[in-house]
Amino acid sequence: MRPHVLASCATSLDGFLDDASDERLILSGPADLDRVDEERARADAILVGAGTVRADDPRLLVRSADRRAERVARGLPASPLRVVLTTRPVDPGARVLAGDAETVVLAGSPGEVLDELGRRGVVTLMVEGGAGVLRDFLTAGVVDELQLVHAPRLVGDGPRFTGGGPDGHLVETRTLDDDVLLRYRFGDPDDRHLAEACTLAGRCPPSATAFSVGCVVVAADGTVLGSGWSRRDDPLDHAEEGVLRRIGDDPRLRSATLYSSLEPCGRRGSRPHPCAELIVRAGIPRVVYAWSEPPEFVDAPSGAGQLAAAGIDTVQHARWEPLARRCALRAREQFEGL
Ligand SMILES: NC(=O)c1ccc[n+]([C@@H]2O[C@H](COP(=O)([O-])OP(=O)(O)OC[C@H]3O[C@@H](n4cnc5c(N)ncnc54)[C@H](OP(=O)(O)O)[C@@H]3O)[C@@H](O)[C@H]2O)c1
Ligand SMILES: [Zn+2]
Known part of the structure; x- marks a missing residue:
């Protein structure tokens, strides 16, 4: 059975996922980052594309000590399984390969990747980017929920996810200090x-x-x-x-x-x-x-x-x-x- 797919990202007011510089840009504020950490702690697996690994070198671990302890108390690893999509070897020094969580490297269409993760027992998958992966998953129509955060920044230029795909349906808006979370769902009504x-x-x-x-x-x-x-x-x-x-x-x-x-x-x-x-x-x-x-x-x-x-x-x-x-x-x- 394919996992439930939650795609999560933050964009600037002008719709960019990052700026055009080589520096890592954190768009949303501390309240939103804590909310993302909570979603991570609920997931069985977190997926990113190799472009994000190369650009941001993320660890993709649950940050909060309480949430990590809670997962361990439930018999789970402290952080979810990390999944990197790539057709090339991942840099052995990448932080996504270090730390106390397992990492798998996969390639294939979004549907094939989801089938493989389903076989591995993943029920809830969080897709954290970047632009190419978000576009591919949205266009393929395999995203069940999108959590899009608008941060009040104008960055001018950078990556964004373009491409067609099914329309979303808004299920919730939430303000987190200066940021706004928009929660959308995709698929047929049932x-x-x-x-x-x-x-x-x-x-x-x-x-x-x-x-x-x-x-x-x-x-x-x-x-x-x-x-x-x-x-x-x-x-x-x-x-x-x-x-x-x-x-x-x-x-x-x-x-x-x-x-x-x-x-x-x-x-x-x-x-x-x-x-x-x-x-x-x-x-x-x-x-x-x-x-x-x-x-x-x-x-x-x-x-x-x-x-x-x-x-x-x-x-x-x-x-x-x-x-x-x-x-x-x-x-x-x-x-x-x-
Ligand atoms: N604002 C946010 O919330 C947020 C979140 C995450 C990332 N970002 C930003 O997004 C940017 C990165 O986006 P991006 O589009 O360059 O990279 P990406 O979407 O993270 O990764 C794209 C790469 O992933 C690999 N890939 C994707 N689908 C694959 C598949 N089905 N099978 C095998 N490999 C697959 C390919 O890598 P190979 O070429 O190695 O095969 C592809 O070049 C960065 O600037 C980052 O800061 C922003
Ligand atoms: Zn009842």
């Missing part, structure tokens, strides 16, 4: 919204006893009515429950699709109404989820079975199951590692 639900699961507060789940509810015309994650507003909240409560009684629910990283629950101990019942009551006609609730948690008719019995079009989208599983368990592992 892929985009379900992958986003799985990613949102990564924002759940840690819990030793509950899964981390993300949920997105989308109207028939594509408008996102609400999105959220487990325990966002209340420590007992399931993701679907919290999102439906925030949306309230909206007539557009009657033709909406609910996306959830985990199969909606069919029975609960902590609350009187399981999510399947809340979805039926809201009148939502379609549910798409990535991962079936593991059997040890199910001692009643499954949530999906209840939804189907109520006439709801219920689909499991197996493409995102590894991502859902990864995000669902992350918070539990974090907690156990503390």
Whole structure:
């Protein structure tokens, strides 16, 4: 299975990824660099092209000691696998070959590279550049999420990623001091919204006893009515429950699709109404989820079975199951590692 591909880069106001000088240019500020470090810590692998290795000589390690320790406590290496794309030998003195993370050198089309990384068990890949690699991955249509940061700099000239490719859909904007993060998703609606639900699961507060789940509810015309994650507003909240409560009684629910990283629950101990019942009551006609609730948690008719019995079009989208599983368990592992 191919990994989820997150492409990440910073550009100047005039659209450049670097200036034209030989000096390394760091475009965004400390808050954004810390955010990038957090994304790195979540990834299984980080990929760059040889041009970036030659120009910037990056280490591609997780910088924060806390994040490194957290990964180690979860049984992972302190930093993700580093992947360099090149058709030539990498300079043996390059920093990407040093430090306490493994490095693999690959060549091939973006699709072939992703297939190879999938075979190696990579579920989440972060593509950090440079211009040529970003262009190739975007043009090939294999990028699931693009995190583009606009830094308030005018550099005048330098590399940029040009080339065609599918249109993106904006899912989030965030300001980080003087920088702005724009988060885009690519792909057909089911892929985009379900992958986003799985990613949102990564924002759940840690819990030793509950899964981390993300949920997105989308109207028939594509408008996102609400999105959220487990325990966002209340420590007992399931993701679907919290999102439906925030949306309230909206007539557009009657033709909406609910996306959830985990199969909606069919029975609960902590609350009187399981999510399947809340979805039926809201009148939502379609549910798409990535991962079936593991059997040890199910001692009643499954949530999906209840939804189907109520006439709801219920689909499991197996493409995102590894991502859902990864995000669902992350918070539990974090907690156990503390
Ligand atoms: N602002 C940002 O966020 C950011 C991030 C990263 C980099 N950058 C900037 O981007 C610039 C570098 O960009 P770039 O376009 O020169 O280089 P690049 O995209 O990093 O690397 C391109 C090189 O990667 C290799 N490559 C790419 N695809 C390959 C494939 N499928 N199979 C095998 N090899 C492949 C080729 O190297 P070989 O010729 O060795 O085969 C190619 O010349 C630098 O100025 C850097 O500062 C900016
Ligand atoms: Zn539930």
